[in-house]
Amino acid sequence: MSDSAHPAVHPAPTTFIRKWVFSTDHKIIGIQYYFLALVAVFTGLALSVLMRLRLAWPAESWPWLEKIFPVGFEGGVMSPEFYLAMLTMHGTIMVFFVLTTAPQGGFGNYFLPIQIGAHDMAFPVLNMLSFWVTFLSMGVMFAAFFVAGGAPISGWTAYAPLSALGEVAGPGLGSGQDLWIISIALFCVASLLGALNFITTVLNMRTKGMSLMKMPLTVWTWFTTAILALLSFPVLLAAGILLLLDRLGGTSFFIPAGLVVSDTVIENSGGSPILWQHLFWFFGHPEVYIAILPGMGVASQLLSTFARKPIFGYHAMVVAIFAIGMLGFFVWGHHMFVSGLSPFSALVFSILTLAIGVPSAIKTFNWLGTLWGGKIRFTTAMLFAIGFVSLFVSGGITGLFLGQTSVDVQLHDTYFPVAHFHMIMGVAAIFGIFGATYYWFPKMFGRMLHEGLGKLHFWLTFIGVNAIFIPMHLMGIMGQLRRYAESTEFKFMEPLQPYQEFVTFAAFVTAAAQLLFLVNFVWGMFKGKKATENPWEATTLEWITASPPPHDNFGGRELVVNHGAYEYGVPDAPRDYVMQTDPPIARTSHRDAG
Amino acid sequence: MPVAIAPPEVKPQTGREDRVPASGGPGGGSGSDGGPGRRGDGGGRRLGPDSYQLGMWLALASISMMFIGFSSAYILGQGTNSQWRAMAAPPYVWVNTVILLASSLTLELARRAGAATEVKRWMTLTCVLGAAFLAGQLWVWGLLADQGIYLSGNPHSSFFYLLTGVHAVHLLGGVAALVYLTARAWISAARVPAGTSLNVTAIYWHFMDGLWIYLMVLLFFWR
Amino acid sequence: MALALAILIWAIVLASVVLFTGEFGWFPPQVSEHGDAMDAQFNLTLIVVAIGFILAQVALGYYVWRYRDRSGARAVYTHGNAKVEVATVLITAVTFVTLAIIGQRVWIDLHLEDMPEDAVQVEVTAQQFAWNFRYPGPDGKFGKTVTRLINDQLNPVGLDSRDPASNDDVVTLNRMAVPVNRDIRLTLRSKDVTHSFFVPALRFKQDTTPGLAVPGHFKALKTGEYEIACAELCGLQHYKMKGFLMVMSDQEFEAWLKERAEF
Structure with a gap:
């Protein structure tokens, strides 16, 4: 092949199966991931609504729910094992199949190649495989609901030995827990395949002129996220293999000697429960950034686009993204301050943890800097980006409490950390996903979403999540412990019941608001206004091609990139934005106001 | 030259990170036409190593992290587990080690051989050695089981089975890739592997070889 | 739209401040020797966090309203300001690390001090x-x-x-x-x-x-x-x-x- 000809990517598929099911087109795979996440997020949401129901009215009988869940609601009242199963599955589904899948597998797959001017991922077949393994993984996870004993009750962190001992330790810890581990192991494999594909694509597939420092920040975050996934998921895979062997192979990696469970002596010897925590959190903390980093990229992209200004401090943003990602590998111990970790290492983990506040502050500062002096257009996507910044501040800053050893002691395992991580890696990341959806939907489906409905969705959701999670911090301070099926057993939690009811009410409103999104999404796909090539007057490469893009993304064009990713408001340009492929501008008088 | 870059076929032999590009095209390894590795920044500057090789190195980084996870568990267990009884290395593992080292050598000879017949010969020998190693491992496990040393025995034997087992699963992927390349070469003279596909397989194979040495040191010489 | 969003963000700030300073509940009364020090560290952190939280959110609300799209000239064309970035790094780094180090005092008392014999x-x-x-x-x-x-x-x-x-x-x-x-x-x-x-x-x-x-x-x-x-x-x-x-x-x-x- 010659250098000038565009490489003929795999030819466009003709059969339905190759086009929509076993497709190697990164755009189809991205949409497949997105729909998978959509199914997962509404499942996870439903589980959280059920949990909120029990927390607010623990003794209340719900006969109609008994009809749907005859086992979990025996006699109309939700059993504590059902509550814990909901809790485990809510966490697992949300963390793995929503927060890891939608931003990276969904939008990353769809837009990373387009934004760097590539025709597909470096390894399209691998990409397809990665999706189908994820799909299988989700199937196995959902199967855990239906096996004897039900879903596991050990939480999404599956702390050993509770998760290692089997049914003797509680319901759901038999085959339900096995399926959980197998599902997670499959998910690890799928993520690894995806990650090495993303990294190779970014390094090797950029079009002419797309230097690293001209890449959109979204690409930087997907790239960094892929590195995190590549290095952290194998450790979780290792932990999963060890745990499965403990359960099925009779080994004792996590089960110490001399355990007596319900008066039954366990014949294992000498394993270490702390080992599970180390391995799990070595994965688990980078996972937090895997969930939130793409959201940061999307927020940057959206704020710049709709403030009609270049991103403030592009280089600092890139450095901050990398710093957050890399520091994320050295702070896992802050999840273990009260685990019996050596007090010295706790000190080191604590200081490193607070150090992450520095790049996070830079990012916040630069987002504000991007708004400063702008001409803000309030699209729904922009509202969600602004909401992201607000939630990122609210959710991130409370990490200053939890990162300190002595403050964490009292707050550990209360609702305070629950509020903290829901705010930051849950809701803020979801706002990133919503922002991305409203922004890129026209490109992905060729039609616009309804802006009015979208804005209503934003207002209700933004108010709702704040109403849920800000009071939850206070509940944590008052001592409400997490993973409690009810808070009626303890006197110090008695004053908390009104708060539980308030939060449940707020959760219902928020959950209902998501139906607006669903309606908008389905309506948009079939009835939405036809989208133009570049409805937002944006600069990055996805906006120079048709909506939706042709099979090879750019219709055979070979692109040359001349400009940075966020050239808005350029003084000498004919329009207020300069697309990355626009010809170079004769710069006469403009000076950089910075 | 093939007219187009074939879709990088990927064979998931083991359900792990192993992957082998199957149709890199003859002579497509180095130079300016290596697969979909493309150009950036004007001037025809190549932006990095060939995509397949890069992908392989990334896969190996990932596999390394998994074994680092296992190793940290091993070292922690060795330090804290009261039930730890070190088992002696079954002598046959050293024979296996020699077989594996020899297979790396023959693979390297295949890679450097000029004539197609020689490439095919060395490749075939590599396949045989790889298979012999796996068979040898099965035999070692059987031998240990006969002596009453099981996976669930004491922590050290658990780790022996675990580490050699996970290694064997990875090696099985490598053998499958080698067999595939070799069989293809015998069937069609035009498809004697060279360049990318062979290079990438060789990187993987040598890495598995090095990993084996590391595991033996960890299991039987560490401390 | 701009004003509504600004007001909402400010309202969230106000509600948070009221919630955390009013009589809505707090830690259970404490009776241990080191508890006061821990609560004090929490309060110190709360002040730092409150300053950061209020500054960032109020600024966000203000910018959203102030820089809404009104007809007229283009947005300010700037790619950032290295001096301001460095200042942000320094201020936050010093604040956070100092906070972390102060917070360790209690931890050291708790975990690294020798216990008296008659405990x-x-x-x-x-x-x-x-x-x-x-x-x-x-x-x-x-x-x-x-x-x-x-x-x-x-x-x-x-x-x-x-x-x-x-x-x-x-x-x-x-x-x-x-x-x-x-x-x-x-x-x-x-x-x-x-x-x-x-x-x-x-x-x-x-x-x-x-x-x-x-x-x-x-x-x-x-x-x-x-x-x-x-x-x-x-x-x-x-x-x-x-x-x-x-x-x-x-x-x-x-x-x-x-x-x-x-x-």
């Missing part, structure tokens, strides 16, 4: 879903325990009666008495899965990890009865795993222990 020893053994407490008795030594002897009703921690040091050990279920104003040295264990020994009033929380004997210590300054909760998910009745800490005078404590020993 009262109590061994906590958690199990699904109860707390066992063991006192060494007059000899000051914990006797030997054997896993096989464990029986939830008759011998919950598996005391070995052949060891003379075990015979005077006192074991109680779910009720732990300690003398006021004395150093208490805890050894925390678990029989089955990981639990966490949490006494809100003491600002004390420590996981009980099976296979480990984790040390801990506290000094209670006020008599009374306080609740003990399990803070680490341990199974079905996690939310019911309740114990009581009874802080009493020295005499009462001795009497209490004696009564249990005779029993």
Whole structure:
């Protein structure tokens, strides 16, 4: 092949199966991931609504729910094992199949190649495989609901030995827990395949002129996220293999000697429960950034686009993204301050943890800097980006409490950390996903979403999540412990019941608001206004091609990139934005106001 | 030259990170036409190593992290587990080690051989050695089981089975890739592997070889 | 739209400030020696966090309103300002690291200080879903325990009666008495899965990890009865795993222990 000809990517598929099911087109795979996440997020949401129901009215009988869940609601009242199963599955589904899948597998797959001017991922077949393994993984996870004993009750962190001992330790810890581990192991494999594909694509597939420092920040975050996934998921895979062997192979990696469970002596010897925590959190903390980093990229992209200004401090943003990602590998111990970790290492983990506040502050500062002096257009996507910044501040800053050893002691395992991580890696990341959806939907489906409905969705959701999670911090301070099926057993939690009811009410409103999104999404796909090539007057490469893009993304064009990713408001340009492929501008008088 | 870059076929032999590009095209390894590795920044500057090789190195980084996870568990267990009884290395593992080292050598000879017949010969020998190693491992496990040393025995034997087992699963992927390349070469003279596909397989194979040495040191010489 | 969003963001700030300064609930009253220092560190952090939170959110709201799209010139064309970036790095780095270092003082007191010789020893053994407490008795030594002897009703921690040091050990279920104003040295264990020994009033929380004997210590300054909760998910009745800490005078404590020993 010659250098000038565009490489003929795999030819466009003709059969339905190759086009929509076993497709190697990164755009189809991205949409497949997105729909998978959509199914997962509404499942996870439903589980959280059920949990909120029990927390607010623990003794209340719900006969109609008994009809749907005859086992979990025996006699109309939700059993504590059902509550814990909901809790485990809510966490697992949300963390793995929503927060890891939608931003990276969904939008990353769809837009990373387009934004760097590539025709597909470096390894399209691998990409397809990665999706189908994820799909299988989700199937196995959902199967855990239906096996004897039900879903596991050990939480999404599956702390050993509770998760290692089997049914003797509680319901759901038999085959339900096995399926959980197998599902997670499959998910690890799928993520690894995806990650090495993303990294190779970014390094090797950029079009002419797309230097690293001209890449959109979204690409930087997907790239960094892929590195995190590549290095952290194998450790979780290792932990999963060890745990499965403990359960099925009779080994004792996590089960110490001399355990007596319900008066039954366990014949294992000498394993270490702390080992599970180390391995799990070595994965688990980078996972937090895997969930939130793409959201940061999307927020940057959206704020710049709709403030009609270049991103403030592009280089600092890139450095901050990398710093957050890399520091994320050295702070896992802050999840273990009260685990019996050596007090010295706790000190080191604590200081490193607070150090992450520095790049996070830079990012916040630069987002504000991007708004400063702008001409803000309030699209729904922009509202969600602004909401992201607000939630990122609210959710991130409370990490200053939890990162300190002595403050964490009292707050550990209360609702305070629950509020903290829901705010930051849950809701803020979801706002990133919503922002991305409203922004890129026209490109992905060729039609616009309804802006009015979208804005209503934003207002209700933004108010709702704040109403849920800000009071939850206070509940944590008052001592409400997490993973409690009810808070009626303890006197110090008695004053908390009104708060539980308030939060449940707020959760219902928020959950209902998501139906607006669903309606908008389905309506948009079939009835939405036809989208133009570049409805937002944006600069990055996805906006120079048709909506939706042709099979090879750019219709055979070979692109040359001349400009940075966020050239808005350029003084000498004919329009207020300069697309990355626009010809170079004769710069006469403009000076950089910075 | 093939007219187009074939879709990088990927064979998931083991359900792990192993992957082998199957149709890199003859002579497509180095130079300016290596697969979909493309150009950036004007001037025809190549932006990095060939995509397949890069992908392989990334896969190996990932596999390394998994074994680092296992190793940290091993070292922690060795330090804290009261039930730890070190088992002696079954002598046959050293024979296996020699077989594996020899297979790396023959693979390297295949890679450097000029004539197609020689490439095919060395490749075939590599396949045989790889298979012999796996068979040898099965035999070692059987031998240990006969002596009453099981996976669930004491922590050290658990780790022996675990580490050699996970290694064997990875090696099985490598053998499958080698067999595939070799069989293809015998069937069609035009498809004697060279360049990318062979290079990438060789990187993987040598890495598995090095990993084996590391595991033996960890299991039987560490401390 | 711009104004509405700005007002909403400010309203969230206002609501948060009201919620965290008003009479809406706070930590349970604390009775331990190191609790004041921990609460003080929380309050110090709260001030730093509040400043950062209010500044960022108010600025966000203001910019959203101030820089809404009005007809006219283009947006300011700037790519940033290196000096301001560096200043941000320095200010936040110094603030956060200082905070982290100050916060370690209490931690060091708690974990790295030597215990006085005369500390009262109590061994906590958690199990699904109860707390066992063991006192060494007059000899000051914990006797030997054997896993096989464990029986939830008759011998919950598996005391070995052949060891003379075990015979005077006192074991109680779910009720732990300690003398006021004395150093208490805890050894925390678990029989089955990981639990966490949490006494809100003491600002004390420590996981009980099976296979480990984790040390801990506290000094209670006020008599009374306080609740003990399990803070680490341990199974079905996690939310019911309740114990009581009874802080009493020295005499009462001795009497209490004696009564249990005779029993």
